[in-house]
Amino acid sequence: MSKEWESKIKDFISKIEKENLTTFFAATHPKYSTSVFRFTKEPTHVALPYVWKYKLAKERLLELAEILPPEEAERRNINFVNPGLKQYFPAIAAATLPTLRGGIQMLKPGERAYTHRHTANAFRFVLEAPQDGAYTIVEGHKLPMRPGDVILTPNWTWHDHHNEGNTYAIWFDGLDVITAYWLGGVFYQDFSDINVEKYQKITNTSEDVMAKYLGVKPTFESLPSHLPSSDNPLFYYPYSLIRNSLVRLAEKGKGDPYYGVELEYINPTNGSPAFPTMSLKIRLIKGRDELKPIRRTENRVFVVFEGSGTFEIEGQKYVVEPYDVIAIPSWKKYSIRNDTSDNLIIFSYSDEPVFKALGFMREKREE
Structure with missing residues (x-):
């Protein structure tokens, strides 16, 4: 021209x-x-693969705890911000990946975080906790917080956190609030906005939840009327049961060459993912095993729980240890290697259900 x-x-x-x-x-x-x-011929994105070391994040969280008392903050946490997304998202969004937020939250002994609810779906993956005394209340259900436990706080459920133990309680928070924010679907409410008290009452236990929904479903009971019908009623997945399943399956083989021995947390009422917008999974990679490289159209965050290993993402290697957080944007090639003779157990969550609902889900297995 x-x-x-x-x-x-x-x-x-x-x-x-x-x-x-x-x-x-x-x-x-x-x-x-x-x-x-x-x-583009293949998916591209401004989000970057990134690894946050737990040692540094915890150090900053403890530092914050000395400055910020719980009564001065809605929640005391450190969020993981993807450096590739900083210029596209307001600070309040704190995007770990394009649709997801992740961070760690802490309560000191004797502290509690007041009751609130929001339309964003969220979960708690417990990292460190006292043997007894730390718990979350979800819709009146008192759910213990022990290392490895997963606790759901689905869309519009009342929830609060308590630590009556003698050590810190630290957990990983995962939310779909980035999706909700950009769609214009964020609603929030404090319990005290419509009640005299700041905290909800305990009406049920974790045993009640498990009895109702672990492999069975009551025919005479439905969700409270203020909750969406899509909410998962199984708020609690104890790690003791999950780990037992992983180990038993691993005894029979290595699992899938690209995923290892992997389990998905599901909604027991219909077999769907734990949330309509987020898939929660946990995998075990046996000692010295290496998974083959793969690409998937999903934004996935991994949290190492047991063992240590190496993530290779688009040719870049990252050595990871317990509680380190790894963000992998859509269609980035990655593989995982277990560097020790012990099992490597990694929790993860992603926006896979969104990609599937939109017909965008793709997978490419490589050698």
């Missing part, structure tokens, strides 16, 4: 951008576009 044409098209693009308009040509052409968006 002539220089005159190039000058005209640049002037036109500059003019309509000031008017908050654009054209397909201006938005996608590699020479004239000022946007990061492109139609």
Whole structure:
């Protein structure tokens, strides 16, 4: 094209951008576009693969605990922010991946975090806790917090946290709040907004939850009317049961060459993922085993729980230890190696259900 044409098209693009308009040509052409968006042959994204070391995150959390008392904060936590997403998301969103937030939260002995609820789905994966005394209450159900336990706080469920033990309670928080934020679906409410008290009452136990939904479903009971029908009623997945299942399956073989021995936390009422927007999984990789590289259209966050190993993401290697957090954006090639003779157990969550619902789910297994 002539220089005159190039000058005209640049002037036109500059003019309509000031008017908050654009054209397909201006938005996608590699020479004239000022946007990061492109139609690409394979998925690309500005989010970066990233590893947060637990040692540093915990150090900052303990430092914050000396400065910020729980009564001055809704929740005392340290969130994991993807460096590739900082310029696209407001600070409140604190995006770990394009649709997901992750962070660690802590209560000192004797502390509690007051009751609230929100439309964003969330879960707690317990990292460190006293032998007894730490618990979360979800819709009146008192659920113990022990290392490895997963506790759900689905859409619009009342929940609060307590530590009556003698050591810190630290857990990983995972939420789909980034999805809810950009869709315009975030609602929030404190218990004290509609009640005199700041805390809900205990009406049930973890045993009640397990009795109702572990392999069976009551025919005479439904969710409270204020909860969406899509909510998972099984709020509690004790690690003792999950680990036992992993180990038993591992005794029979190595599992899938790309996933190892992997289990998914499900909604027992319909067999679907734990949340409509998030899939929660846990995998075991046997001693010295190495999983083959894979690409998937999902944004996944891993949390190492037992053992140590190496993640290789797009050719870059990361040595990881217990409680380290690994973010892998959609379609990034990765593999995992167990560097020890002991089992490597890794928890993870992703937006896989969203990709499946939209028909975007793809997987590419590599050698």
